[in-house]
Amino acid sequence: MKDFARACEAIAAATKKLQKTAIVAEYLKSRAVEEAAVSAVFLSGKPFPAWEETTLQVGGTLLWRVVAELAGKSDAELTAAYRRHGDLGAVAGDVLEQRAGQGLKILEVSKAFHDIAAARGSAAKAVLVRELLAQATPLEAKYIIKIMTGDLRIGLKESLVEEAIGKAYAATLGEVQRANMLLGDIGETLRLAAEGKLAEAKMRMFHPLGFMLASPIDSAEEGLSYFAEAAVEDKYDGIRAQAHVSDGEVKFFSRTRDEITESFPELPGALAGLPQDAILDGEIVAWEYPPDTGDTQQIVDERPGLVSEQKAMDPGHARPFSVLQQRLGRKKVSETMLRGNPVAYVAFDVLYANGELLIDLPLRERARILDELVAERIHQGGTESRRKSQGDFGFDAGAGAAPAAAIRAPVFRVKSAEDLDELFVAAQARGNEGLMIKDLDSPYLPGKRGKSWLKMKRELATLDVVVTAVEYGHGRRIGVLSDYTFAVWDTNKDRLVNIGKAYSGLTDAEITEMTQWFLEHTIEDQGFRRVVEPRIVLEVAFNNMMRSDRHESGYALRFSRIVRLRRDKLPEEADTIETAQKIFEKQSQ
Numbered sequence: 001m002k003d004f005a006r007a008c009e010a011i012a013a014a015t016k017k018l019q020k021t022a023i024v025a026e027y028l029k030s031r032a033v034e035e036a037a038v039s040a041v042f043l044s045g046k047p048f049p050a051w052e053e054t055t056l057q058v059g060g061t062l063l064w065r066v067v068a069e070l071a072g073k074s075d076a077e078l079t080a081a082y083r084r085h086g087d088l089g090a091v092a093g094d095v096l097e098q099r100a101g102q103g104l105k106i107l108e109v110s111k112a113f114h115d116i117a118a119a120r121g122s123a124a125k126a127v128l129v130r131e132l133l134a135q136a137t138p139l140e141a142k143y144i145i146k147i148m149t150g151d152l153r154i155g156l157k158e159s160l161v162e163e164a165i166g167k168a169y170a171a172t173l174g175e176v177q178r179a180n181m182l183l184g185d186i187g188e189t190l191r192l193a194a195e196g197k198l199a200e201a202k203m204r205m206f207h208p209l210g211f212m213l214a215s216p217i218d219s220a221e222e223g224l225s226y227f228a229e230a231a232v233e234d235k236y237d238g239i240r241a242q243a244h245v246s247d248g249e250v251k252f253f254s255r256t257r258d259e260i261t262e263s264f265p266e267l268p269g270a271l272a273g274l275p276q277d278a279i280l281d282g283e284i285v286a287w288e289y290p291p292d293t294g295d296t297q298q299i300v301d302e303r304p305g306l307v308s309e310q311k312a313m314d315p316g317h318a319r320p321f322s323v324l325q326q327r328l329g330r331k332k333v334s335e336t337m338l339r340g341n342p343v344a345y346v347a348f349d350v351l352y353a354n355g356e357l358l359i360d361l362p363l364r365e366r367a368r369i370l371d372e373l374v375a376e377r378i379h380q381g382g383t384e385s386r387r388k389s390q391g392d393f394g395f396d397a398g399a400g401a402a403p404a405a406a407i408r409a410p411v412f413r414v415k416s417a418e419d420l421d422e423l424f425v426a427a428q429a430r431g432n433e434g435l436m437i438k439d440l441d442s443p444y445l446p447g448k449r450g451k452s453w454l455k456m457k458r459e460l461a462t463l464d465v466v467v468t469a470v471e472y473g474h475g476r477r478i479g480v481l482s483d484y485t486f487a488v489w490d491t492n493k494d495r496l497v498n499i500g501k502a503y504s505g506l507t508d509a510e511i512t513e514m515t516q517w518f519l520e521h522t523i524e525d526q527g528f529r530r531v532v533e534p535r536i537v538l539e540v541a542f543n544n545m546m547r548s549d550r551h552e553s554g555y556a557l558r559f560s561r562i563v564r565l566r567r568d569k570l571p572e573e574a575d576t577i578e579t580a581q582k583i584f585e586k587q588s589q
């Protein structure tokens with residue numbers, strides 16, 4: 001562990017990434033493979049590999065107490081040291097200076113971490129932590145604590161450790177990354193690299209893969225600017241979950257790769273009948289199920305086909321995140337909770353099926369395979385009416401049980417930014433957060449945030465603003481004044497300062513009415529643009545606010561939309577720049 005700690009000090013001191021990876025590579029090469037493998041995990045700032053479900057469950061307070069005790073320092077002294085360092089590991093290195101232990105081997109530290117994780121209760125854990133730190137040299141203690149708190153703070157990310165492994169064992173970065181992604185274990189990846197067997201890394205069921213992530217966009221236009229063909233889905237406001245289904249066994253993993261099946265005991269049943277092993281990507285969402293009348297027969301009798309068809313097409317809809325929140329982190333879920341706060345699994349991607357890893361296929365192929373899985377499940381589904389509904393591929397509701405469905409997220413196609421705007425408004429009306437826009441030609445990139453998946457999110461806040469200028473619209477809105485520039489009052493309320501533009505949210509009838517009004521109340525006709533009398537108040541919503549000199553106010557709103565006309569408000573009642581500043585400050589906290 002001494003050499004590990006020394007290497008960490010050198011890595012922290014190095015300023016360039018290249019120097020850092022060179023030090024890591026040298027260090028790894030100098031160790032036996034087993035030690036190097038454990039070191040690779042520690043160097044990623046974690047006590048255990050990503051896929052292992054082990055956690056230390058040792059809080060900062062416990063560590064603080066043990067360090068104070070070992071160092072023989074008062075709380076005040078430790079607090080003073082903490083102010084100097086801002087990191088408990090560094091504090092330990094400092095205050096334990098006088099109290100050198102004989103030193104530890106890296107594999108001993110790894111074993112101690114497993115023992116601590118297995119110990120029940122904080123008293124038992126404290127004894128083991130104390131034993132471990134008592135044997136460590138001050139420098140070792142510094143890094144043991146940093147690993148325990150999950151952050152080495154030496155400017156080393158797992159991606160740099162991957163690079164170093166490539167360097168140390170003559171493999172390409174791509175080979176290392178792929179193996180690490182499939183195994184979710186940088187230590188195991190190192191072992192394979194050392195043996196020249198990276199190509200043998202295989203995806204393992206019930207070991208979660210990394211999640212593909214999305215980048216935010218500012219406008220509908222931007223949403224369509226990165227790729228040729230987009231698949232658009234609602235952005236559900238729940239929690240991301242990867243479902244592994246094998247031989248009737250189903251487990252769900254969160255974005256942090258923790259298993260969360262326990263909190264959703266009703267969900268496995270909805271996927272258990274999948275005809276083959278599969279890994280799905282999706283969102284667990286609080287769900288409002290349509291009332292299950294159970295008397296389909298009667299309905300069919302009344303209006304053959306039509307009504308039952310309609311009923312089958314309605315799988316229900318999402319409820320707010322706050323409803324789901326009450327279900328999170330529970331080990332035991334009460335009957336009342338299961339019934340009062342039911343959930344659904346909304347699947348939007350498939351990473352493994354037909355015995356094959358599918359991540360390298362373009363989204364259009366994966367989407368097709370997911371559709372087929374859904375269809376097969378429906379085919380198997382038997383007589384239950386809801387199973388027939390399109391996109392609802394599992395429904396597990398025994399008599400009197402809480403409902404649970406797996407639903408295929410509907411996919412939309414768009415031709416223009418206007419289409420996207422309309423879908424956005426519709427998605428919000430369905431109670432969802434916004435939209436996800438995905439490149440149909442893109443592979444699934446685990447753990448990557450790129451521009452193949454884009455997110456258009458729910459607004460941060462709203463402002464009441466005054467329209468100061470208007471422009472003619474595009475597409476469907478040619479010939480009507482539908483693009484509005486709007487302003488808030490400056491500090492003294494004697495001047496309006498522009499803060500943004502928006503062109504969606506009003507109904508066609510409202511736009512027609514407003515066009516007439518603006519034509520009659522134009523102060524200056526600039527051709528495509530008209531400066532108008534500042535008398536119309538709008539409520540606008542936006543995702544984000546940033547400093548910008550595009551508008552006089554010094555701010556710009558990202559992705560603003562009109563929520564409604566505020567006919568009930570006089571222009572004097574619109575918001576001031578202070579309100580905008582407050583929103584800006586709140587958002588940057």
Ligand code: AMP
Pocket residue numbers: 213214233234235236237238239240241283348409436455457
């Ligand atoms: P954010 O958490 O704001 O970065 O947005 C990304 C998250 O949106 C993902 O991690 C998912 O949990 C969630 N999400 C909701 N609906 C979808 C969808 N249709 N496709 C992908 N991610 C989605």
